[in-house]
Each structure stands twice: as C-alpha cells, then as structure tokens.
Amino acid sequence: MSNHLESSATELTRRRAEGADALREQVKEGYTRVVASFDDTERANEAARRIGYDDEQLAAVPEGTNLGVGCGNPTAIDALHPGETVVDLGSGAGMDSFLAARQVGPTGRVIGVDMTPAMLEKARENARKTGVTNVEFREGHIEDLPLEDESVDVILSNCVINLSPDKESVYREAFRVLRPGGRIMVSDIVLEQELPAAVVASVDAYLGCVGGASLRETYLETIQKAGFAEIRVDRESSFLDAFALDDPMVQGIVEELGLSAEQVKEYAGSVTSLHIFARKA
Numbered sequence: 001m002s003n004h005l006e007s008s009a010t011e012l013t014r015r016r017a018e019g020a021d022a023l024r025e026q027v028k029e030g031y032t033r034v035v036a037s038f039d040d041t042e043r044a045n046e047a048a049r050r051i052g053y054d055d056e057q058l059a060a061v062p063e064g065t066n067l068g069v070g071c072g073n074p075t076a077i078d079a080l081h082p083g084e085t086v087v088d089l090g091s092g093a094g095m096d097s098f099l100a101a102r103q104v105g106p107t108g109r110v111i112g113v114d115m116t117p118a119m120l121e122k123a124r125e126n127a128r129k130t131g132v133t134n135v136e137f138r139e140g141h142i143e144d145l146p147l148e149d150e151s152v153d154v155i156l157s158n159c160v161i162n163l164s165p166d167k168e169s170v171y172r173e174a175f176r177v178l179r180p181g182g183r184i185m186v187s188d189i190v191l192e193q194e195l196p197a198a199v200v201a202s203v204d205a206y207l208g209c210v211g212g213a214s215l216r217e218t219y220l221e222t223i224q225k226a227g228f229a230e231i232r233v234d235r236e237s238s239f240l241d242a243f244a245l246d247d248p249m250v251q252g253i254v255e256e257l258g259l260s261a262e263q264v265k266e267y268a269g270s271v272t273s274l275h276i277f278a279r280k281a
Ligand SMILES: C[S@@+](CC[C@H](N)C(=O)[O-])C[C@H]1O[C@@H](n2cnc3c(N)ncnc32)[C@H](O)[C@@H]1O
Pocket: 024, 027, 028, 031, 066, 067, 068, 069, 070, 071, 089, 090, 091, 092, 093, 094, 095, 096, 113, 114, 115, 116, 119, 140, 141, 142, 143, 157, 158, 159, 160, 163, 164, 209
C-alpha cells in the first residue's frame, strides 16, 4: 500500500472508532435519562405483557426493574438449567438477569454487563432489594466483554445489540466467552427495509432501538459469520404489535421528524422484533 493509501486507511479506522465512541456516548446519555425519568411502572408492565412476559414474572422483579425498554422476552426462548452461568448483554436495570437467576438457582450465576453507570447503579440497587446472591452486574462494553474465554453457558440479550455500531464484534465476543455447546437467546430489532436517513439520524430513534438496527438478512449473517450453528428465529412480531404508537418514546420520534400518520405506520411496519436462538457447536 502506498503511504498515502495507508494513511487514508488509518484515518478511516480512526474516524470509525471516533464515530463508534461518539455513538456509544449518545446511547449512554440516553439511557441515563431513561433511568432518571422513569415513573410509569404500569405502562412499562403493559408493554412487557405485549412482548412476552407474564404477570408472575412481572410480580417477581422489584419495581423499577422493568423500565419498558425491552423488545421481547429472551428468557422464554429456551430453558435455562440449574447450575448454569448466564450472561445478560446490556442488562439495564436487571429485568432478564433476575428472571434468569431464578431459573439457574443458587448453584448457577448470572452476570449482567452494561456500559451505563446509572443503569448499573439501578440494577445493583434492585439486587439489594431482592436479596439475590447469584447475580452481579459488571461495567463493560458488549463489543469487548469483561469475561474469560469459554466460561459461560448462555448469553441473553434484550434489545441491545441493535444499538451497537459494531455488531460483528458483539457476536464474536459472545462466541468467544461461550463454552462449546453454549447457547445464545436474543430478542432484538431488525429492519425489513432501509429506513430514511432522517429517521436513522435521529438520536431518539437510536435510543428506541430502531435507528441502529440492521436489515434482517445482514443481522442473521453476522451471527453465522461469528461461527454459530442451529440459528433459528423462534418467534417474531411487528414493532406495531410490540409497541403502542402513543408511547412517549415513539411520539418523541414522530414529533422530532414531523412524520405523518401514514409514514409512522409504514416505518413502524418495517421494524420487526425477533427472538433468536443459536448454538456454539
Ligand atoms: C434498550 S435497553 C435494554 C435493557 C435491558 N436489556 C432490558 O430489556 O430491560 C439497552 C441497554 O443496553 C446498554 N447498552 C447499549 N449499548 C451497549 C454497549 N455497547 N455495551 C454495553 N451496554 C450497552 C444500555 O446502557 C442500556 O442499559
């Protein structure tokens, strides 16, 4: 490579890294605001029922754990067994971590990983409220997990990976930390068609797990490229089924971009929530 081309490539890598860092900062700020402004458990529970949680599960977690920011119920994709080690990528206030902890029991453990200090604080406060001893929350990026190779049986994640500017690294890391035979159980948002640039550019859309999402084929290919086998979509639902259009988050996006009711229907209709299972062979 000529010196000129080499420096352009280095520059591009540097800009991409800066872009990824800036995006992560925006996401972090957004979720710090989500924790600080959360005040409607009933609305969050209604949203959770629509995406696959039942009343017994909602009653089992302390108030302030379900912040209404998931897009499925990854703990319902496959059974978790007593004694297993589970990692929850982007664990938020701990919703799926606490549900998983009940299933793996006292001989198992759950490690929630999140990059937003306010979320980690909330999750740890919730852990103290429940008195659970088999759950811990670690600060870290899902693109560079603070975990040993082949130390985990199951990776859970709920509406997080779509936010990452580097989904390939996320799935590569998931593969690295899983033991052979380990599973991933992920709820996430994908697109059936590209969204207009203005929607993608909207920070609010990003925080609503839409702006950063990839096309369905690209997303599933990323899982395959990381080395996973037995990839299957267990369940899927339209964003329109999962989220109420009068949700304040959706309303924020609509107002910011001045979208018409038809546009909202069209864009929301091209967003799908998938429940994905895959195995490290
Ligand atoms: C949509 S919320 C979902 C939280 C939780 N999974 C739930 O369903 O309640 C996204 C969470 O992922 C975290 N997050 C987003 N990108 C991340 C990254 N690259 N590394 C670690 N955490 C991330 C955010 O801080 C936030 O807590």
